[in-house]
Amino acid sequence: MTTSGKDNSIPGAVVSRLTKYLTHAQVLRGEGVQWVSSSELGEELGLTSATVRKDLAHVSVGGITNRGYEVTVLCDALLSFLGVDVGWNAIVVGAGNLGKALALHGELFRHGFAICGVFDSDGRKVGMRVGGLTVRPMSELAATIHDERVDIGVIAVPAAAAQSVADLLIISGIRGLLNLSLIHIVAPSNVPVVDGRLVARMLELGHAVRTSAARGDTSDYRLGRVGRSEDA
Amino acid sequence: MTTSGKDNSIPGAVVSRLTKYLTHAQVLRGEGVQWVSSSELGEELGLTSATVRKDLAHVSVGGITNRGYEVTVLCDALLSFLGVDVGWNAIVVGAGNLGKALALHGELFRHGFAICGVFDSDGRKVGMRVGGLTVRPMSELAATIHDERVDIGVIAVPAAAAQSVADLLIISGIRGLLNLSLIHIVAPSNVPVVDGRLVARMLELGHAVRTSAARGDTSDYRLGRVGRSEDA
DNA sequence: ACTAATTAGTGAATATTTTCACAATTCAAA
């Protein structure tokens, strides 16, 4: 029982929303806001207050009746629940544009992911500097995962190479994969795979734009932080 | 009625899965496979065959009873349904590591998204080449959206600037936004916003790894393309 | 202290999504 002792089988959709609460709570903390209620969180994020309360009930964060949730407590509880406080070691395979961008991305480190290696099969890329790291050859990958206790592998290679890179990471003992390639990766059930799905997201957006246009949506909109639909 | 005339109110989860069917069907087409059944698709993607059939019923693609779906027909129907055949004009705001990676990413173009501009507020970045494009100043953004009929804006600026960039894109007439920043963007209901959520995805992965370890998952796994759990 | 207002927490009610299960259909092969 690291944190709550009852985090078993939480639906993925809830975990996904928890990350939204976290980032929003962090913004509020940055603004010096001390308390936030379930209805405020819900309105800001387009959810009902009941959903927010049910979701936060999974996390060990006690709201206070007439105030809501204390922002710093909420941040800490979510950070802890999501494992940010413990931290992960991650490596990136594929030192292309996206792989380099991720390796250099400070937000990841700030959310508990220490990128401790970048690997590439292309000899011309090996030796290149990426921030504080040097691109290493694939031959060193297995040993690194073992020696540096790497938890997570980021797959940033072309689709054609993605499954074989995944296989290599898996047999080397990786514990989870972020797949940035387009294709579906198959992995054993003890190695969770999460897809980046950036291109899929764009396709979803295209579809949303089209159906929005078909409906003839319009709205009087005041710029900036305005409530969603009901109420304000 | 652009394509089917009945694409109204399809759940986002279905659209999301349709993109998976598309990418997998494209792989199959590349391999020269001619037919695919709902059970094969489902097994490969970790879904039940009934879900696949129900999903594909939303798209105008007729399966054939004893064969399944014809791969090329399936690809075309999904491409058409998702608007790839019509195509979109997109711009990227923020010529940082991620913005440049996206602008250079061929898969996007191949999926109907023509990146027709990259913008940045930093004078030192303006004028830089990104592939075939030149980074332009923010002052040209509004006119570009109008003149080049830009549909989609990609927000690739730091979180602190994301909402104000979104506001600028919205008042300039953008039709949809891909938000790569961490924060939640508020927009009018006629401008759909889809989040990239790369950092959130990593957090979800961390959580999955932890709960997987807590469950003590193990599995005898044969590398490569192996069935999921039931059957093979 | 009392009162009015606010809000977390939660069981019950809805709504949505997924899965089951089977009739109808098609194909291949005998």
Next chain:
DNA sequence: TTTGAATTGTGAAAATATTCACTAATTAGT
């Protein structure tokens, strides 16, 4: 042509997820 195996498409059932609505608690103000 007939038979048998395979597979779609789809109502109905089951499982999940969300929202409602109410209780109990807490605070601020008087």
